[in-house]
Amino acid sequence: MSAHVLYPGCLISRRYPGFEAAARFVAKKLGMELVDREGFTCCPDPVWLRSARQDLWLRMAARNLAVAAGQNGDAGSLVALCNGCFETLNTALHLLKTDQKQREQVARFLESQGQTLSTCLQVKHLVQVVYETLGPEELKKHLVRPLEGLTLATHPGCHLTRPSDIARFDDPLNPRALDELVEALGARVLDYPTKSQCCGLPVFVTDRELSLSLAAEKIRAVAQADGLVVTCPSCFQQFETVQMLDRSLPRVPVFYYFELLALALGADPGEIGLDQHRIKADAVLARLGHAKSSAHGVSGARGTKPN
Amino acid sequence: MAVRIDPEFRRLVRERLRDLDFNQCYQCGKCAASCPVFHRSPELLNPRKIIHMAAIGVREVLTQPPLWRCTTCYECVEQCPQTVNFVDLVVALRNLAYEMGMAPRGVQEEVETVLKQGFVYPLTGRIRQVRQRLGLPPAASDLEGVLQTLREVAS
Ligand code: SF4
Ligand code: SF4
Numbered sequence: 370m371s372a373h374v375l376y377p378g379c380l381i382s383r384r385y386p387g388f389e390a391a392a393r394f395v396a397k398k399l400g401m402e403l404v405d406r407e408g409f410t411c412c413p414d415p416v417w418l419r420s421a422r423q424d425l426w427l428r429m430a431a432r433n434l435a436v437a438a439g440q441n442g443d444a445g446s447l448v449a450l451c452n453g454c455f456e457t458l459n460t461a462l463h464l465l466k467t468d469q470k471q472r473e474q475v476a477r478f479l480e481s482q483g484q485t486l487s488t489c490l491q492v493k494h495l496v497q498v499v500y501e502t503l504g505p506e507e508l509k510k511h512l513v514r515p516l517e518g519l520t521l522a523t524h525p526g527c528h529l530t531r532p533s534d535i536a537r538f539d540d541p542l543n544p545r546a547l548d549e550l551v552e553a554l555g556a557r558v559l560d561y562p563t564k565s566q567c568c569g570l571p572v573f574v575t576d577r578e579l580s581l582s583l584a585a586e587k588i589r590a591v592a593q594a595d596g597l598v599v600t601c602p603s604c605f606q607q608f609e610t611v612q613m614l615d616r617s618l619p620r621v622p623v624f625y626y627f628e629l630l631a632l633a634l635g636a637d638p639g640e641i642g643l644d645q646h647r648i649k650a651d652a653v654l655a656r657l658g659h660a661k662s663s664a665h666g667v668s669g670a671r672g673t674k675p676n
Numbered sequence: 677m678a679v680r681i682d683p684e685f686r687r688l689v690r691e692r693l694r695d696l697d698f699n700q701c702y703q704c705g706k707c708a709a710s711c712p713v714f715h716r717s718p719e720l721l722n723p724r725k726i727i728h729m730a731a732i733g734v735r736e737v738l739t740q741p742p743l744w745r746c747t748t749c750y751e752c753v754e755q756c757p758q759t760v761n762f763v764d765l766v767v768a769l770r771n772l773a774y775e776m777g778m779a780p781r782g783v784q785e786e787v788e789t790v791l792k793q794g795f796v797y798p799l800t801g802r803i804r805q806v807r808q809r810l811g812l813p814p815a816a817s818d819l820e821g822v823l824q825t826l827r828e829v830a831s
Binding site for chain 1: 741803813
């Protein structure tokens with residue numbers, strides 16, 4: 370497989386570094402080269418930074434694309450680990466390609482930074498890369514420790530597949546790719562009607578009650594599952610937060626997809642930071658034959674601040 | 677709720693949002709039917725109503741809570757028969773509100789945070805320690821130069 374530039378994102382690199390470790394572990398095991406670049410900022414946030422100052426949002430995103438393209442502008446693709454980064458970088462790329470006025474303004478800004486506007490690379494989510502370049506059937510051949518006996522629910526998250534004209538991945542209203550990738554690991558997938566519905570995290574800033582009620586509705590819908598699988602650290606944060614705040618909810622451990630894939634590829638839970646979860650996954654890990662993960666834990670605050 | 681039409685605001689919306697295709701909206705309400713927030717309660721957010729308020733020039737659309745309750749989930753955008761991009765409209769209206777100093781405090785704070793450190797989330801000592809234990813490269817880099825320019829653009 371060809372080289373991809375890794376965009377780690379600020380929520381993952383600064384709050385969920387275990388997800389980054391899991392993604393790097395997976396890439397290594399699957400023979401995918403991830404190239405690091407120095408100097409990225411926040412993608413930035415597709416909801417509130419864009420909602421406040423679209424001009425700043427586009428400049429920062431364009432600068433990240435330029436950093437990714439590198440000196441020779443020869444990068445093939447920029448790989449995001451988060452639905453939000455995927456959306457921002459992809460939407461910005463689309464705007465820079467289609468809106469001449471904004472492209473000229475942004476190009477001038479980049480020149481003032483000694484950089485060149487680059488729109489030739491592709492933006493991909495790592496889930497998309499795995500799905501499109503390997504696919505579920507091929508993935509199965511790499512597993513050393515399948516997740517047999519587990520029933521998992523999936524939450525693909527809005528911005529993995531929407532807006533569909535920009536994401537260009539999976540069915541935006543009835544997403545299936547993540548289900549197939551989870552099934553490939555040996556788990557059973559629980560179907561539920563609100564699978565494509567939003568986790569509610571974006572409006573945590575402006576209407577906390579609404580935000581949490583959207584998340585709670587989803588947790589109740591998947592109460593029968595052993596875990597809820599996400600592809601985005603913001604959704605992960607939201608689903609853990611609502612369970613921390615509302616003790617009446619059923620307990621459903623939340624997993625970032627690449628944590629599970631890393632486990633199935635032979636990772637040790639401690640090596641990918643699974644002990645950092647606020648909703649403990651120990652029961653699920655025990656069923657997979659892993660000893661209690663907290664032995665590797667780092668004590669101290671676990672970032673209970675929900676946003 | 678009494679609806680007050682403000683011709684000046686209507687002109688402003690037409691001018692600033694002229695690249696958006698919301699005039700294609702024929703008020704069918706399919707967006708509302710697909711909206712998870714509308715489903716919790718129609719009072720919380722009705723995208724069809726927001727489009728109408730913006731189109732006829734009701735200034736309160738900027739300050740009333742519904743505009744700030746859209747999660748940008750794009751369910752409505754996928755289903756609109758007229759290919760109206762409601763999220764683009766929300767973003768443009770929120771930018772207008774921000775410019776007029778009418779955005780909620782939390783939104784203003786996020787912009788300040790990003791312009792200060794380049795990221796929404798700080799890099800704490802604990803996270804540096806976890807990154808090291810997991811064998812990850814350091815997450816910090818010197819961004820002061822670009823942040824300085826962005827602050828100038830912002831002001
Ligand atoms: S679905 Fe489209 S055309 Fe129908 S009311 Fe909503 S925005 Fe207007
Ligand atoms: S994008 Fe906003 S208005 Fe449209 S369905 Fe989602 S929450 Fe509702």
